[in-house]
Amino acid sequence: MPRARALFAILVSRSTWQRLLYLGIGVALVAPYGTLAGFVVPALEGGLGEVAASGLAIALCAVALPVATGMLVAVRDLEIGAVRRLLGVELGDVEGLDTQVSWATRWRSAAWFVAHLVVGGVIGAVTLVLPPAAVSACLVPFRSGDVQLGQLDATVPGGPGGAWIVPIALLSPFALIYVAAAASALLARIAPRLLGPSPAELLAASQRHAMRLAERNRLARELHDSVGHALSIVTVQAGAAGRVLDDDPGFARQALTDIETSARNGLRDLDHVLGLLRDDVSSRAPTPTLADLQRLVDSTRSAGIDVTAELTGRIDEVPQAVSREAYRIVQESLTNAARHAGRVPVSLRLSVGAGDLELELTNPLDASHARRPGGGRGLSGIQERVTSLRGQVSVGPDAGRWRVAVRLPLHPTP
């Protein structure tokens, strides 16, 4: 009897009960709207009459408010979490709280929320009514006269002749479970369409993914370069020191110092890049853009570096791709300045014009830091970002200051 076994399996399966729990949440979510309707109807009845009042209350409490609630991004996120966890539906890469959610997506979420309320509400109502009705039905054979079934507006004549109703009453809770399981299965089936990513979101997600990969590749290459460079210095200097130890102890001593510095710089670069990679993995935060620039400036200041920032133009209108890269360029330039020049005042100028974005970062040139081993390696990252956007970059000393100047076109030219 494999079919009977399958039916029984539904009753005891963990996923069935998780899905019922999801419907239970729907029941709980219905409650506030029901309560509100309980207040609204009497309040309106005086002026509008019973039919109009009920109609208005239904329009308000059963349609308008749930739809409005369902449009909230936070509610969407909660539903997505609950659907994944309890309905066991893998929704794919969906936009969440951290990004702009389109109105089309909000409407779909609202439709889902209403569906959740409706299915939850119906199953909940049946669950409230069924057990008392079943209990009274079981008593039918032992009673005389008409027996009311729980709170239901239905009666059955008592006496032994009504015994047929007992097995039905006993089986009804199981039937309810099957119906609820079927209803939640239906919800699970439509969930991807209402909560899953739209084609546009899928595209955006794959772009984000590609960007993350490119970023990681870049970091890996940077790490390879900088640590490879440091270790090359260490091997060459150590080899040389070993050769000339007896003849030129002064050289050997200096070599040891240089080895120490190079190795330390390599480790610091390693730390830096691994930190970035870890951030990239652990935080689901969106990639920062120029909108986050003030925060970056503030945190740099709190690290003890005096930053003068001068921002002009419609920074919020810079296209996302450019904005993201510009933010990273500023970030890398600040890091480089701190790394190679120490705690010197940095001045940042960023202006957005009609066709391009100009960015200039300068700091006083410190002769003692000018040729530190490994210096200048962080610039390759900036170079790459600028090249990928078809911009221009110039880096180098300029009138006693170290200057990084970048111009990025706001819109790609073919």
Added chain:
Amino acid sequence: MTIDVLLVDDEPLIRSGLRAIINAEPDLTVIGEAEDGAAVTPLVRRLRPDVVLMDVRMPVVDGIETTRRLLANVDDPPRILVLTTFENDDYVFDALRAGASGFLLKRARPDEVIRAIRLLAAGDSLLFPAAIRELAARHSPPESQAGGLDGAGLTDREAEVLRLIAQGLTNAEIAAHLIVSSETVKTHVAHVLTKLDVRDRTQAVIRAYQTGFITPG
């Protein structure tokens, strides 16, 4: 007779280390340094080094372009030994194709550095034949271009000598292998270089791989 060496690398600590290693040898002398490829051609004209140790990646003019310029503009140019941080650096093969005579990892041991410079200056055997074979395998030409060396008109003996050169054998070893005199081998090698119109063994071997005359692997 000492071997004069010119160091070209943008990292001063690499230069100072190599200088110490090279100058510790009685027969080797560093006669100059440059921190970018742009300065190399005039410096070579003035100092006439025997061997140039040159970084591949440099900020203004890289090692490949510098090699190309040196070979095009300087009469009787020095041998060029390309320095690289990484083994799998595609630039290395480009530099060899541009005319460099050999390459060396920066992490090479001091005695390997010394040996490479001496070997290149002497010019009578190939530096790191296995590494060059691997590089050639990674950059093997498409079948269509692999026309072999038919146009060069090598004799059977010369073709055989070229194959032995690619294996890294010295003239003496080739002589022993073919049971002929060293002088005969020298003549064969000279003919191979002339017929292929290349300046040294490395270039001859690169050409042999590039044309599919020898298949790496």
